[in-house]
Amino acid sequence: MIVRQLQDARQTSRRIKSPDGNWESTRMLLKEDNMGYSFHITTIFAGADFRMHYQNHLESVYCISGEGEIESLEDGKIYPITPGTLYNLDQHDRHILRAFKELELACVFNPPLIGNEVHNKDGAYELHADTVTE
Template identity: 50%
Template sequence: MIVRRVYDVPGVEWGNGISRRLLVADDNMGYTLTDTTVWAGTRSPLQYKNHLEACYCVSGTGMVVDSEGNEYPIEPGTVYALDQHDAHYLIASPLEDLRLICVFAPALEGQERHDFSRLDFSQY
């Protein structure tokens, strides 16, 4: 059995926020569970070529924008799933941080960070 408290797990700065990786590859669950804060006013170009991800919003507001420019509002109670390794922008409201509970499959190692300079999102 694995028992952890979110504030006992060190946060990893992933680029535009903090991610507390509650379950990682070494836990042998096959997926990662995170408690992720996206800093207010940030716009993050993201794409996971090796992982599928689902995010559930627990607080704050924002938007996810797909590669075709479709905008989807995010607020508490919203889930979005990147089931096709979708390129997207994650945008947090300028007024408040966005807090998401995220699941990644396969599992993350635990210290991954984003390098926004390596992504080309000029088409949207």
């Protein structure tokens, strides 16, 4: 059994801050935990507006608090994000995430992250050589 407290994890190397200052993420579960996915609590700071394209990962995101929107770059549709919203990037969707008010999100990635990833120039996390997609 794995039990972790968010406030404790935030005091370790599991807390990652983006180089651009748009977000920070505490990685509660990682590849080393052998669950087959990673689980993160991520804060997107108010005013953030950035493109992402998870080419190597699928992601599910649940909004705990805040207000924003996600825009699909595939079809131009815009979806509001408010507490209780779940969105799933099940097609490696290219998208823009905007935070009008600070967003606190619970995120699941498959395959799992190893922990130190930040977005590359394409808005993706790199896939590590030892990671097998499911």
